[in-house]
Amino acid sequence: MLVIAANTGVRVTVKCRIGVGDRDSYNELLYEYYYGLLHDFPDFKFTVNGDINTIEEVNAARSAGAHRVMLGRAAFYNPWQTLGLVDSLVYGDAPSGITCRKVLEEFQVYGDSVLGIYGNNKPNIRDVFKLTNLLHSKPGNAIWKRNVDAAFHECGTVKSLLEDGECPFHD
Numbered sequence: 512m513l514v515i516a517a518n519t520g521v522r523v524t525v526k527c528r529i530g531v532g533d534r535d536s537y538n539e540l541l542y543e544y545y546y547g548l549l550h551d552f553p554d555f556k557f558t559v560n561g562d563i564n565t566i567e568e569v570n571a572a573r574s575a576g577a578h579r580v581m582l583g584r585a586a587f588y589n590p591w592q593t594l595g596l597v598d599s600l601v602y603g604d605a606p607s608g609i610t611c612r613k614v615l616e617e618f619q620v621y622g623d624s625v626l627g628i629y630g631n632n633k634p635n636i637r638d639v640f641k642l643t644n645l646l647h648s649k650p651g652n653a654i655w656k657r658n659v660d661a662a663f664h665e666c667g668t669v670k671s672l673l674e675d676g677e678c679p680f681h682d
Contacts, residue, residue: 582594619673
């Protein structure tokens with residue numbers, strides 16, 4: 512890695528995970544190996560990734576010495592409860608005060624601006640609107656997801672989708 516970095520001038524990263532056979536399943540993450548790498552290679556910056564699902568677990572990993580922490584599936588499946596809190600609970604910034612409703616309104620402007628830009632209805636409303644997990648674990652989310660899914664067939668814009676989906680979040 513040092514030779515590559517020294518001769519190319521680009522940042523070098525390596526992702527290593529041991530798979531089981533030819534299947535997409537993996538051995539249990541051995542955190543002691545990660546923390547051992549931190550100790551053995553103090554000049555390298557390592558990112559821990561795997562089975563970290565909450566902000567509390569991020570802060571625990573950082574307190575234990577992790578340079579960086581990645582929230583993969585947790586951020587995808589529960590973004591508001593993870594990414595929406597990172598700035599204040601991990602970095603100590605003042606809460607932004609942004610609401611779920613405001614995020615959806617801002618996305619509506621963007622989403623409607625890109626619908627059909629590649630012709631032949633590409634991207635379409637289903638391609639653009641991938642926010643149904645944004646409000647995971649909030650009361651009313653399951654009903655909203657069902658309403659949005661039903662509205663996909665009728666709506667031609669993100670604005671109409673949000674209106675027809677009867678978004679229950681008023682923060």
